[in-house]
Amino acid sequence: MKKIINQPMDFVDEMLEGILLAHPDQLKATGDPRAIVRADAPVQGKVAILTGGGSGHLPVFLGYVGQGLAHGVAVGNVFSSPSAETMFEATMATHGGAGCLYLYGNYQGDVMNFDMAAEMADMEGVSVETVLAADDVASAPREQWSRRRGVAGIFFAYKIAGACAESGADLDEVVRVTQKVVSSTSSMGVALSPCTVPAAGVPTFTIGDDEMEIGMGIHGEAGVQRGKLQPADAIAERLTADCIADQSLTSGDRVAVLINGLGATPPEELYVLYRKAHELLIDQGIEIHRAYVGEYATSLEMAGASTSLLKLDDELTRWLDAPARSPFFEQQ
Amino acid sequence: MKKIINQPMDFVDEMLEGILLAHPDQLKATGDPRAIVRADAPVQGKVAILTGGGSGHLPVFLGYVGQGLAHGVAVGNVFSSPSAETMFEATMATHGGAGCLYLYGNYQGDVMNFDMAAEMADMEGVSVETVLAADDVASAPREQWSRRRGVAGIFFAYKIAGACAESGADLDEVVRVTQKVVSSTSSMGVALSPCTVPAAGVPTFTIGDDEMEIGMGIHGEAGVQRGKLQPADAIAERLTADCIADQSLTSGDRVAVLINGLGATPPEELYVLYRKAHELLIDQGIEIHRAYVGEYATSLEMAGASTSLLKLDDELTRWLDAPARSPFFEQQ
Amino acid sequence: MAKNTLTQGDMIALLQRVADDTTAQAERLRELDAAIGDGDLGITVTLGFGAVKEGLLELADADISTILMRSGMAFNRKAASTFGALFATMMMRAARVAKGNEEISLAEISQMVAEALQGVKERGKADVGDKTLIDALAPASEALAEAVEEDMELAVGLAHAADAAEEGALATVELKSKAGRSSWFSERTAGIQDPGATAVAIMLRSASEYVKKS
């Protein structure tokens, strides 16, 4: 895959410079250039939401730092964890006296580093709670929750936790709501092509010209089934059915749907997928409250898509519908 | 390129079905399923803005039908013009008694069909004016304006014309402002890889593994120079310099910048480009009022990017800053 | 012996034949358009003439003018494009000439083609020598005017027109494009026959063959 970059080793820092130059009204750096926070941070008296992870997934993670979303982010190298110190720096630059929620995807490198950051913050008297996004149905059965990876469904967690924190809810309340949203979110994806980490220069995996892999992770982690490329409707059926089964959704339930593109798959194709997912949900009597279709969590230029379903109750619906604004996501 | 589709011939209609199912609050179809209009159309007493063109460029064109943007769109097959009748249908479903502006990219197939539609509308007593986006510097020198292609810079025209029409300005005024924005917009792009039209099944062009083409059109039209893939900074310099020269921008001028991804190029890379473009503009004393970075006009899964500069005056700035909302673009 | 006028039934059969003959050449048109355009003319004639044939099934009782008009619109509705819009324009202009006629002779046909040519020029703002379908249509129109002048039989006149269109199409090989998509890389277009002109020549030859055989 050809890339528009300079030196591979400068990729992440140059990307961050570009983002800060483009959006100075919304974002600012801290003492650590990899720790980026909202321009209005710290937000006094409200819970600060911190996130972070490897680069290469925009809008995840940095793209969800904004009004009604997260407050700060620690940015790692491509597909690599940020350091504990960067997360600590972001924490100290955002916390406004009401405690912090660490909200990020369940990857061990991130967990270890952010746990260390939380310990450092604790030593400074800043209390931190952690909620992990673990929506990827393919990575482990629901009973083995702690082994599940976080993928595109983390978008719902940012949206809802962010709105809840913005309202002035205390840390316990924000944690309770966020735990509810992550455990009510299921995602399933399909990958059609690999991507290339700039510093590596070779594709993360190989896949046949007529193949796809169901359940592959967003860094190329092995999925549950590799096979011939299927028509869009068959893919939509598989992804939707797996999410429905994971949540045990039944007639009368209400959901939000996210059809996410992994990078190279055009929005046109995402809407072909949505069409079928919509039909399947409606056929089973499941109400669709909102649909999000587009690139919400990517893997550089990987081709593929994922379906996420969030089971809604009145509380989650209210926070989901609240306005939000970042350089990568706006909802009025 | 592998695609998530069903039958290639059904691609456009299934995509449209998906879009309408996902966004019933914002969009609706008309008697012709290829003519899509705002859910609140017709907008009585205001100028209706109609657009259209081939599919495969989302958010262009359909994605800019929304509040403070366009009112209706005629959707063609992939990379092919919609029919005159579809455009006529969209026209009749949106016009609210204050006349219509046809705003679309300068491609002959579209021009011929939309001119026919305008004649049909005229026979129904609906007055139509046309403004063509023709921002692609690579397609012809500024003196040969009528030969220029429209590319990503049309985004600025939608944004500004839409805000102007929303304000209740009359047709003459909307036309005047729109003519100003299109003649104040310059774009230059680079393509790294081709894309595949589903119904064709073969890539639109071929390009070496280490090559890029400067100025290539969004359907693969030949550009001004094919050569070795350059580093991001060199690409940014070339694209920015060509746009600056085309507008004869000098110190003290104010611009809006759009760094657009063609489909497979990740947002991370677009921000690496923006970083350098920003530096170059600031170095020349040109003020950056706003930056847009992302996918605003695509070519399916083509890899590459373009830079667009809009020279601003107070009037254009005001309309640019106005809020807008569609399923593909929100600005608060 | 070939007939000297065309009835409503002839027009339906003629269009069916033109549709079939042109569709049979779709791959050649695709190749030519791929060389100096975007390669969609093959699919355009396939879809467009498919729609024409489908439309004809419902025009069994329509008059000649309506058949022409509806066929042009059906083509462009299904296969909108530069060629589609120009085909629709030609058919609409021809329909106007044929309005009210139960039968049409060489004189009407000559006038129809002249009006179609005029419509194409207005719609596309191109002229002879720009390497477009005008370079096939204009000589055909001249040949038909001559044929009327010389009082030729319908079949003979149409054969002349087809000859002229073919020659005109062939002559576009030397030209550099000055209109449409291919004008963006005008220099590179020399050496390739214009796809639109080629399509017009194919269509006129097919019409001429229909009249010769019927």
Add this chain to the structure above:
Amino acid sequence: MAKNTLTQGDMIALLQRVADDTTAQAERLRELDAAIGDGDLGITVTLGFGAVKEGLLELADADISTILMRSGMAFNRKAASTFGALFATMMMRAARVAKGNEEISLAEISQMVAEALQGVKERGKADVGDKTLIDALAPASEALAEAVEEDMELAVGLAHAADAAEEGALATVELKSKAGRSSWFSERTAGIQDPGATAVAIMLRSASEYVKKS
């Protein structure tokens, strides 16, 4: 004859050697991690130990505890990852043991490794047999405890520890992963030596060689 305690200067030189020796095996670590992980361990040790070496330049006057602590943080700051976090954790725990010591003997080293092991277990919630670096670190820790018990010389004790770590790393070939990234495809991990355990064995062998030669 090899010395029986390590000074502040030894610690700097030892870390430099460990950095060089491990970086020299980066490609092997990359390959192992690519086989059952994400392939970044090669770049992680290259960047991480590069940062350690750079950091040592500014630690010429620091005490042993500070050198260990700062080196761990420098590594993870530059090459944050599972391995980076665990390396930083190990170094921090070791630094705590060394606090206040001008020199360290085998007894302290044994305690430092035991604490590092404890830190890794707390941080990563894995244990012996899960196919992680614990499978190299735990036997090394046991070997060191034995060496202290048997009053071995420093160089001999470290050599024992390195032997034990290498054996432990080798034995991970048979295991199926139960922790970290590779646990997602646990079944497929049998047959490949764990990259993190391999790195720990390389590091301990390098430390042992330093003491033997100094």
